[in-house]
Amino acid sequence: MDKQTLLSKINTANVSSELKAKLAGMVSTASAVDSVLMESLKATIDQEAENQIDQIAGLEMQTELDKYEKEMAEVGAGVDDFVSEMNKKADQIDLESVRNTIAGV
Amino acid sequence: MAFWNKGEKEDGVNLSLMQETKESPKATQETPKVGAERVSSWRKGLGERISGAFKKTAEIGGKLVSGFDRVAGKGLEGYDSAKAGVSRGAEAFTGGMDKIYNVDVPAWATEKAVGVATAAGETIGQVAKWGKEGLKTGAELGVGAAVVGYEGTKNTLSKAGDKGWEATQQVADWTAEGFGDSKQWVGAKYESLKGWAGERADGLRERGHQNHEKLKAGIERVSNWRKDTIAGFREKGAEALRNMAAKLSPEIQTQAAVIVAQVEGGERLKNELVAA
Numbered sequence: 001m002d003k004q005t006l007l008s009k010i011n012t013a014n015v016s017s018e019l020k021a022k023l024a025g026m027v028s029t030a031s032a033v034d035s036v037l038m039e040s041l042k043a044t045i046d047q048e049a050e051n052q053i054d055q056i057a058g059l060e061m062q063t064e065l066d067k068y069e070k071e072m073a074e075v076g077a078g079v080d081d082f083v084s085e086m087n088k089k090a091d092q093i094d095l096e097s098v099r100n101t102i103a104g105v
Numbered sequence: 106m107a108f109w110n111k112g113e114k115e116d117g118v119n120l121s122l123m124q125e126t127k128e129s130p131k132a133t134q135e136t137p138k139v140g141a142e143r144v145s146s147w148r149k150g151l152g153e154r155i156s157g158a159f160k161k162t163a164e165i166g167g168k169l170v171s172g173f174d175r176v177a178g179k180g181l182e183g184y185d186s187a188k189a190g191v192s193r194g195a196e197a198f199t200g201g202m203d204k205i206y207n208v209d210v211p212a213w214a215t216e217k218a219v220g221v222a223t224a225a226g227e228t229i230g231q232v233a234k235w236g237k238e239g240l241k242t243g244a245e246l247g248v249g250a251a252v253v254g255y256e257g258t259k260n261t262l263s264k265a266g267d268k269g270w271e272a273t274q275q276v277a278d279w280t281a282e283g284f285g286d287s288k289q290w291v292g293a294k295y296e297s298l299k300g301w302a303g304e305r306a307d308g309l310r311e312r313g314h315q316n317h318e319k320l321k322a323g324i325e326r327v328s329n330w331r332k333d334t335i336a337g338f339r340e341k342g343a344e345a346l347r348n349m350a351a352k353l354s355p356e357i358q359t360q361a362a363v364i365v366a367q368v369e370g371g372e373r374l375k376n377e378l379v380a381a
Contacts, residue, residue, distance in 0.1 A: 001381040009377055014370030038378050045371040050335055052364045053346065057331035059357040064323035071316045075309060082305050 003027055019048045343372035 010023045023041055030037045330349065337345030343365070350358075350365050 005381075006378075009374060013374040015367050015374060019367075019371065038381075041378055042375050045375045046339075049338060049343070049346070049368045049371055052368050053331060053334050053338060056350065056353070056357070056361045056364055057327050057334075059360055060327045060330065060353055061324065063354055063356045064320060064327065068316060068320040068323075071319075072313065075313045075316065078309050078312070082302075082309060085305075 001033055003030075003033055006033060015045075016048070019045070022048075338368075343369040 006027050007024055010020055010027065013020065015023075022044060026037065026040060026044065027033075330352065334346060334349040337349060346365055346368055350361050353361050
């Protein structure tokens with residue numbers, strides 16, 4: 001397989017444009033199409049696949065975080081309402097009435 | 106405050122997603138890691154988001170704590186007010202005693218006693234003018250008048266004392282009653298508020314706790330998925346990834362499908378290189 005055939009296969013492959021550019025660069029700068037180049041190309045493809053698995057895991061993790069943040073925002077709003085209501089109720093413990101009761105003595 | 110106060114953060118959670126693992130490269134030393142830098146940056150971003158989420162949870166817990174502190178302060182303030190009322194009652198008690206014994210009643214009683222004694226003296230003087238025989242009668246009358254005056258004064262003072270005692274007793278009763286009512290009233294209000302606040306706080310805390318546990322479980326699950334998928338990929342290639350992708354949540358299936366297709370494309374290209 002010559003360089004042109006290799007480059008053609010790389011360009012028509014259903015891989016990311018980033019990986020295509022990387023592989024094409026490796027082929028272009030290689031001194032010859034030999035087993036060393038082939039192994040390097042395969043290793044690069046494998047490494048990218050693992051990075052893509054990481055990427056999927058990251059997407060899943062982002063989904064979990066989105067759910068968490070949404071739920072915690074609701075909890076946070078609930079806490080704000082609660083504290084506000086609690087303060088109002090605390091204010092309703094009308095200390096003035098207590099003073100008046102005792103002042104009546 | 107079960108989990109907000111424990112200081113739980115990333116403890117016990119497998120955060121391998123956020124760590125720069127060194128497990129994979131089978132490539133040669135010269136092989137650059139395509140996209141590795143981008144993934145590393147992404148992991149860092151995820152780590153920061155998780156850390157921020159835990160901080161947010163801690164802030165929410167802090168709001169609850171300060172809310173409780175304020176209510177507790179209100180309760181104490183109410184009791185202090187009731188105590189201050191008792192002090193004022195005690196002052197009224199003392200003032201009432203002074204008024205009864207030192208001003209009104211003794212002056213009135215003394216005046217009356219002096220009046221009786223003066224009248225008796227005048228009678229004695231008059232009788233003396235009437236002669237020796239009349240002197241004895243006059244003296245008896247005078248003494249009798251003095252005795253009556255004395256008894257009257259004594260009775261008046263005694264009654265005044267009784268009245269003073271009753272009045273002061275009443276003041277004391279009112280004070281005690283007022284304090285008791287006030288204390289009970291404030292206490293009931295405070296207990297009611299505590300009960301209400303406790304129920305609301307428990308609900309919020311439980312909701313936050315469950316969400317927190319879900320996130321921990323999610324991190325663990327994704328971390329295991331990643332680890333298993335990489336192992337499966339190394340053993341069986343893209344086919345393993347396709348099977349594992351089916352276990353992902355529906356929310357990311359579309360995005361994941363694009364990535365899986367690229368991995369499969371890479372697998373096909375690799376096979377063509379092997380065939381060549």
